[in-house]
Amino acid sequence: MMGISTIGRPVPVVRSGHVQLSILLRESDKSTLQNQIFDQIRSMILNGQLRGDDPLPTTRELSNQLGVSRNTAVLAYERLIAEGYIRTKPYVGTFVSPDLPDTAFLSSANNGGGHAAEPAAEDEPEPVAPGGALRTHRLADPDRRRLVADFWVGRPDPRSFPLKAWSQHIKARLKTAGSKLTSYNDPAGLLELRQAIAKHLAPARGVIADPDQIIIVGGCQDGFNLVGRLLVKPGTTAVIESPCYQGAAFVLESLGAKLHPAPIDHDGLDVSRLPHVRDAVAYVTPSHQYPIGVTMSLQRRIELLSWATQYDAYIMEDDYDSDFRFVGSPLTALKGLDRNERVIYLGTFSKCMGPGLRLGYVVAPRRLVDSFRRMKMLMNNGQSWLEQAAMADFMASGEFGRHLRRIRQLYRERRDALLNALAKHFGHCEVFGDQAGMHLVWKLPEGLPDAAEVEARGLAAGVGVCSLATGSALRFDKNDGGDRLLMLGFVALTEKEIEDGIARLAGALRSS
Numbered sequence: 153m154m155g156i157s158t159i160g161r162p163v164p165v166v167r168s169g170h171v172q173l174s175i176l177l178r179e180s181d182k183s184t185l186q187n188q189i190f191d192q193i194r195s196m197i198l199n200g201q202l203r204g205d206d207p208l209p210t211t212r213e214l215s216n217q218l219g220v221s222r223n224t225a226v227l228a229y230e231r232l233i234a235e236g237y238i239r240t241k242p243y244v245g246t247f248v249s250p251d252l253p254d255t256a257f258l259s260s261a262n263n264g265g266g267h268a269a270e271p272a273a274e275d276e277p278e279p280v281a282p283g284g285a286l287r288t289h290r291l292a293d294p295d296r297r298r299l300v301a302d303f304w305v306g307r308p309d310p311r312s313f314p315l316k317a318w319s320q321h322i323k324a325r326l327k328t329a330g331s332k333l334t335s336y337n338d339p340a341g342l343l344e345l346r347q348a349i350a351k352h353l354a355p356a357r358g359v360i361a362d363p364d365q366i367i368i369v370g371g372c373q374d375g376f377n378l379v380g381r382l383l384v385k386p387g388t389t390a391v392i393e394s395p396c397y398q399g400a401a402f403v404l405e406s407l408g409a410k411l412h413p414a415p416i417d418h419d420g421l422d423v424s425r426l427p428h429v430r431d432a433v434a435y436v437t438p439s440h441q442y443p444i445g446v447t448m449s450l451q452r453r454i455e456l457l458s459w460a461t462q463y464d465a466y467i468m469e470d471d472y473d474s475d476f477r478f479v480g481s482p483l484t485a486l487k488g489l490d491r492n493e494r495v496i497y498l499g500t501f502s503k504c505m506g507p508g509l510r511l512g513y514v515v516a517p518r519r520l521v522d523s524f525r526r527m528k529m530l531m532n533n534g535q536s537w538l539e540q541a542a543m544a545d546f547m548a549s550g551e552f553g554r555h556l557r558r559i560r561q562l563y564r565e566r567r568d569a570l571l572n573a574l575a576k577h578f579g580h581c582e583v584f585g586d587q588a589g590m591h592l593v594w595k596l597p598e599g600l601p602d603a604a605e606v607e608a609r610g611l612a613a614g615v616g617v618c619s620l621a622t623g624s625a626l627r628f629d630k631n632d633g634g635d636r637l638l639m640l641g642f643v644a645l646t647e648k649e650i651e652d653g654i655a656r657l658a659g660a661l662r663s664s
């Protein structure tokens with residue numbers, strides 16, 4: 153059965169027979185307590201958590217356990233009865249109505265407002281099985297430990313993890329943990345962490361978010377699933393960049409979305425290729441396109457936002473490595489330009505701290521906040537309290553800001569070392585995406601083999617470099633020139649390792 157979540161109230165496990173209802177009352181909510189109880193029980197019925205004839209707690213049990221007056225519980229039940237969701241059997245109890253139409257038991261993902269879930273049309277397509285791309289995904293990576301230099305992408309520098317500060321925060325929190333480790337906590341995440349993130353996002357990314365809009369997730373990957381489960385049903389059109397980050401595309405595809413790839417050029421996503429359909433979702437990486445590394449121009453951003461407004465689409469903005477910008481001032485995230493709440497912003501601590509923490513966050517449009525909280529509860533009841541608490545303290549103490557400044561400088565030096573080494577060993581090189589992020593893309597010059605071959609020869613010589621496929625990028629157009637693009641992650645290697653690795657790669661390519 154479901155877990156339990158509270159905000160500012162005692163643990164509200166509501167039991168009746170075998171049923172435990174997880175009801176989340178928020179004092180900050182503008183809605184009355186009675187309406188919150190009504191809404192949440194109705195949602196549980198509509199999304200199938202509660203089914204016909206399931207028993208409900210008595211109003212006395214409900215009021216005792218939620219800490220509300222009996223009258224509040226009675227009024228909520230009366231409305232549920234009046235609207236046909238539940239019924240009472242004299243001397244027996246209260247039950248979910250057995251005769252609700254089947255269409256009630258649909259995902260009520262969007263019942264938080266505005267963008268309401270529609271009943272399935274008769275001719276709605278059957279869920280599609282994950283397509284070919286997902287089936288070909290390699291689950292195990294080759295053993296990279298034997299490599300002399302590994303330019304693999306997406307991994308931060310292990311030596312820069314702030315281990316000492318982190319262990320101090322963990323120890324301090326453990327000492328005062330009290331019941332935090334033995335109780336269910338707010339599925340949306342620790343309030344202190346959400347507050348710290350909101351404070352960080354405003355100056356760093358131009359995203360003004362209320363902590364209530366933030367849901368802590370297990371990295372962007374968990375965020376993709378959360379958003380996907382709310383907004384994607386079989387047949388939903390999902391716009392993705394071509395090429396794009398496969399982790400997001402696979403999630404959308406596995407939920408039955410119809411993928412709609414739109415090509416990338418120097419200005420980012422080609423918005424002239426957006427579909428003219430309603431209720432689509434679009435997955436984009438505007439700050440540092442994955443994998444190519446270009447930044448979406450302001451013009452395109454504005455066009456993308458107006459497309460979303462016109463067609464009631466939602467945009468998933470994956471801002472995975474935006475902490476690292478080496479040229480000019482930080483760019484405002486797409487979410488910072490979003491006046492109509494069409495953007496769902498995804499951030500992660502995987503790149504600026506480490507993916508082992510499995511911590512990230514979603515900034516939800518206000519009208520979807522409740523749906524997001526409920527879905528997060530359904531999926532896994534929230535993230536580990538301890539890591540969230542340590543991260544909150546690390547941010548609040550100012551150490552996070554200092555850590556970011558330190559690694560930004562270090563990564564810039566490593567980026568420079570890579571550009572210098574490429575120029576030294578290969579002459580003039582055409583590169584993309586070197587102004588930001590943790591990897592750059594090198595367009596292989598004529599005279600060198602294609603990226604897959606360069607990768608194979610590099611591996612044989614103990615140097616790891618990535619073709620787009622190895623770098624977790626999915627291509628939809630075989631003629632996009634992507635087979636001549638090589639991804640080079642530069643942050644996890646010292647300047648010396650970078651110079652030696654590129655020298656070695658050059659040697660391997662010359663000698664074969």
Ligand SMILES: Cc1ncc(COP(=O)(O)O)c(C=O)c1O
Pocket residue numbers: 306370371372373374397399437442470472499500501502507511512
């Ligand atoms: C573009 C992009 N988005 C998201 C992620 C996933 O990050 P997380 O560890 O937060 O799930 C990655 C990981 O490499 C990535 O490259």
